[in-house]
Amino acid sequence: MSGSDRNLQSVNADPDWSPASWRLRPSRQLPTYPDAQALQDALSELHALPPLVTSWEILALKQRLAEAQDGRRFLLQGGDCAENFGECSSAVISNRLKVMLQMSLVLVHGLRLPVVRVGRFAGQYAKPRSADTETIDGITLPSYRGDIVNAPEFTAQARAPDPRRMIKAHARSAMTMNFVRALIDGGFADLHHPEYWDLGWVGHSPLADEYRRMVAGIGDAVRFMETLSGSEVHNLNRVDFYTSHEALLLPYEQAQTRQVPRQWGWFNLSTHFPWVGMRTAAPDGAHVEYFRGIRNPIAVKVGPSVTPEQLLRLVDVLNPADEPGRLTLVHRMGVTQVAARLPPLLDALRRDGRRVLWICDPMHGNTETTANGYKTRRFGNIRSELEQAFELHAAAGTRLGGVHLELTGEDVTECTGGARDLTDADLARAYRSTVDPRLNYEQALEVAMLVVRKQAQ
Numbered sequence: 001m002s003g004s005d006r007n008l009q010s011v012n013a014d015p016d017w018s019p020a021s022w023r024l025r026p027s028r029q030l031p032t033y034p035d036a037q038a039l040q041d042a043l044s045e046l047h048a049l050p051p052l053v054t055s056w057e058i059l060a061l062k063q064r065l066a067e068a069q070d071g072r073r074f075l076l077q078g079g080d081c082a083e084n085f086g087e088c089s090s091a092v093i094s095n096r097l098k099v100m101l102q103m104s105l106v107l108v109h110g111l112r113l114p115v116v117r118v119g120r121f122a123g124q125y126a127k128p129r130s131a132d133t134e135t136i137d138g139i140t141l142p143s144y145r146g147d148i149v150n151a152p153e154f155t156a157q158a159r160a161p162d163p164r165r166m167i168k169a170h171a172r173s174a175m176t177m178n179f180v181r182a183l184i185d186g187g188f189a190d191l192h193h194p195e196y197w198d199l200g201w202v203g204h205s206p207l208a209d210e211y212r213r214m215v216a217g218i219g220d221a222v223r224f225m226e227t228l229s230g231s232e233v234h235n236l237n238r239v240d241f242y243t244s245h246e247a248l249l250l251p252y253e254q255a256q257t258r259q260v261p262r263q264w265g266w267f268n269l270s271t272h273f274p275w276v277g278m279r280t281a282a283p284d285g286a287h288v289e290y291f292r293g294i295r296n297p298i299a300v301k302v303g304p305s306v307t308p309e310q311l312l313r314l315v316d317v318l319n320p321a322d323e324p325g326r327l328t329l330v331h332r333m334g335v336t337q338v339a340a341r342l343p344p345l346l347d348a349l350r351r352d353g354r355r356v357l358w359i360c361d362p363m364h365g366n367t368e369t370t371a372n373g374y375k376t377r378r379f380g381n382i383r384s385e386l387e388q389a390f391e392l393h394a395a396a397g398t399r400l401g402g403v404h405l406e407l408t409g410e411d412v413t414e415c416t417g418g419a420r421d422l423t424d425a426d427l428a429r430a431y432r433s434t435v436d437p438r439l440n441y442e443q444a445l446e447v448a449m450l451v452v453r454k455q456a457q
């Protein structure tokens with residue numbers, strides 16, 4: 001063990017923490033399971049199942065996030081608001097991967113920086129809700145909390161929390177992970193073959209020409225380097241992909257929290273990079289208690305009501321040793337609040353000398369409901385929050401090191417605006433999300449191009 005590792009261990013290995021110590025703190029957003037024995041049985045089974053990721057991968061990602069924090073990488077984190085069991089299919093998984101590869105190609109080309117790619121997938125099955133119950137026509141049932149807890153149909157049976165769903169979520173996550181790993185190991189992400197990532201839209205999209213020029217430019221650069229070196233540029237063949245999800249359902253996360261040989265401390269082995277949602281980020285609540293004791297790199301969503309004092313306290317609890325790459329703060333303020341709410345937080349952390357990776361989620365502060373009843377986000381608001389975020393960081397002397405997006409590779413119409421200027425009336429055509437509206441592939445690519453333009457300024 002190195003000296004710095006020993007220091008970390010002495011600060012972080014708190015004898016009061018255990019994978020179950022969150023149970024002593026006030027918790028939010030957790031379901032009440034009707035059958036305690038069935039819950040115990042499911043958790044014992046989960047505890048015995050193999051993990052989904054390894055501690056080596058987790059520590060490698062932490063190193064990359066530390067580089068992003070230092071300005072040497074850019075983080076692209078994206079995927080569905082929520083995965084669901086029915087969409088664990090070849091097309092959905094590979095299309096989502098294609099969009100993220102296309103976006104990262106735009107970012108690598110434009111920013112001249114390596115990109116860390118993190119999917120919201122292989123475990124993004126639990127959702128926080130604004131109310132515990134839902135009432136329709138005088139009937140009140142538990143809210144839908146994601147496929148890992150219950151089903152969306154409005155019947156008593158579908159809405160009853162079922163612990164066997166945790167076993168199914170683990171299995172679907174493993175299948176997703178397995179397919180992503182196999183695609184990438186097989187050369188799907190090879191920069192020599194960006195044509196593998198074609199989603200069929202190149203040719204009719206208003207963004208097609210710009211994207212094609214970038215692909216051609218990268219192809220030329222790759223061939224040039226290979227001519228110079230006389231061999232293939234090896235690490236262009238393999239692109240690493242990491243997983244993330246909101247670690248909301250703490251009994252599930254606890255069952256996948258393990259010690260591993262030759263490492264100190266505990267790892268959450270259900271994902272590389274878990275995050276705490278805005279609604280569960282209270283410094284003395286159950287979720288923060290759980291997160292403070294695991295060695296994974298972690299992220300926290302930071303909404304507009306968080307004060308500088310609260311944020312400093314959270315940073316102290318979650319990263320007492322100021323370990324590089326440990327803590328990512330994802331601000332999600334909304335287009336009308338970001339200019340007022342973000343700068344005091346940036347200043348407070350900078351003045352206190354705290355090192356974090358700042359990234360922007362321009363989606364969750366900009367959700368609205370249209371007159372025809374769709375939950376949507378307007379592309380203009382997403383763009384404006386992101387543009388303002390870059391400018392506010394530049395003014396504060398901090399760095400915006402990444403973006404966090406809800407996106408899909410499917411041709412959906414859930415967010416309005418963008419290159420095709422979708423209107424409220426278009427939403428009915430292909431609205432598929434059961435939770436939040438996602439960027440479609442074209443809107444996602446447009447965000448990547450926007451990041452490049454802002455960074456170049």
Ligand code: PEP
Pocket residue numbers: 081128246276277278279301332364436
């Ligand atoms: C989410 O990322 O889907 C989410 C619920 O975000 P937040 O916690 O920021 O509201």
Ligand code: MN
Pocket residue numbers: 081082364406435436
């Ligand atoms: Mn969401």
